Each structure stands twice: as C-alpha cells, then as structure tokens.
Amino acid sequence: MDSRWPTVAGQLAGRSQQADLCSVQATAAMAVGQILRALSPGEKPPPAWNTTIEIDTFEGTVEHRPWPPNPACGCGAQPRRS
Numbered sequence: 001m002d003s004r005w006p007t008v009a010g011q012l013a014g015r016s017q018q019a020d021l022c023s024v025q026a027t028a029a030m031a032v033g034q035i036l037r038a039l040s041p042g043e044k045p046p047p048a049w050n051t052t053i054e055i056d057t058f059e060g061t062v063e064h065r066p067w068p069p070n071p072a073c074g075c076g077a078q079p080r081r082s
C-alpha cells in the first residue's frame, strides 16, 4: 500500500485528520472496550452497535454515526436494543 494513501483518502472524502499515535491508541482502546462488552454474557449490545465512531484526539471530538439495519435487507442484522 502507498504510504500516502491515508492522506489521499482523506482528501477524496473532503476531510483530513491527524493520524497520530494518540488517535490510534484511543481508537484501539474503544474497539477493545466495545468487543469486551459484546462478549460479556448478559450485556446489551455495546453502544457502538451499528454505529461508526470517529475519535479525533487532536480536536478533542468523538462523533457517533448510527447505521441502523435496512429492514428490506435479508441479512438478519438486528437493530440495537437499549
């Protein structure tokens, strides 16, 4: 992979973010926390269920973008129950 691909991809999407060590570690920590919660017996689906989370430690923001399952899709994905 071209080492400059993340920069090009950000430009194509009309946005660029800092891909620094803090953001990478924060993203990894969030993912592990959500996975551990998903694997815990008796727990509800984690808050990241059907959601994209964007963590930007440089700007100090966390954005959630829900992606509810399409009812017309036959894949069997279940909506998040709160």
Ligand SMILES: [Zn+2]
Pocket (backbone or CB within 6 Å): 069, 070, 073, 074, 075, 076, 077
């Ligand atoms: Zn589906």
